[in-house]
Amino acid sequence: MALAQITLHDKAFRPYLPANELAAAVTALAVRLNHDYVDRRPLFVVVLTGAFMFASDLLKQIAVPCEIVFIRVASYQGTGSTGVVQEILGLREEIAGRHLVVVEDIVDTGTTLHHLLPTLLAKGPASVEVATLFLKPECLRHDLTLKYVAREISNDFVVGYGLDYDGLGRNLPDVYVAV
Numbered sequence: 001m002a003l004a005q006i007t008l009h010d011k012a013f014r015p016y017l018p019a020n021e022l023a024a025a026v027t028a029l030a031v032r033l034n035h036d037y038v039d040r041r042p043l044f045v046v047v048l049t050g051a052f053m054f055a056s057d058l059l060k061q062i063a064v065p066c067e068i069v070f071i072r073v074a075s076y077q078g079t080g081s082t083g084v085v086q087e088i089l090g091l092r093e094e095i096a097g098r099h100l101v102v103v104e105d106i107v108d109t110g111t112t113l114h115h116l117l118p119t120l121l122a123k124g125p126a127s128v129e130v131a132t133l134f135l136k137p138e139c140l141r142h143d144l145t146l147k148y149v150a151r152e153i154s155n156d157f158v159v160g161y162g163l164d165y166d167g168l169g170r171n172l173p174d175v176y177v178a179v
């Protein structure tokens with residue numbers, strides 16, 4: 001059945017990536033992770049909220065022993081000398097010496113990861129890599145190493161499969177793009 005255009009709040013969205021295409025991209029990523037993390041017992045650090053659906057599908061296909069935690073990041077302006085301060089909520093696990101895989105929904109400007117990765121690295125993990133569902137290469141403003149990208153997309157606003165527009169759209173199994 002062909003997907004139809006939808007409206008969320010005041011904005012119209014047209015079908016962009018159907019669930020079967022997303023599933024294929026997620027499986028391809030899981031295959032790579034299973035290969036790269038043999039005997040490393042990775043700790044998957046899922047960044048809420050947008051990554052919940054991607055993480056669920058991805059992690060069901062991880063066959064190596066692993067652990068999973070869910071975090072939220074809260075950013076706020078610090079004092080003049082500290083700039084943006086980022087707080088990680090929900091990370092109670094000891095991450096020193098662990099192999100971390102940060103699971104993100106989408107990397108747009110890269111600002112979120114630009115602040116999150118140093119905060120994690122300061123805690124002494126053995127390694128930190130990023131697995132993101134989407135990357136908008138045209139928007140990236142920071143020098144980030146993104147080893148696991150399920151899919152690159154154009155500089156457009158997308159919703160569905162965990163991603164929202166002002167709270168709506170996260171539940172949709174397919175991804176839509178603003179028209």
Ligand code: IMP
Nearest residue numbers: 107108109110111112156157158163164
């Ligand atoms: P960044 O810090 O600029 O890389 O932005 C990352 C965050 O912005 C993501 O985790 C999303 O919450 C949000 N975001 C960026 N682009 C989109 C989009 O196209 N749809 C929905 N959320 C987006």
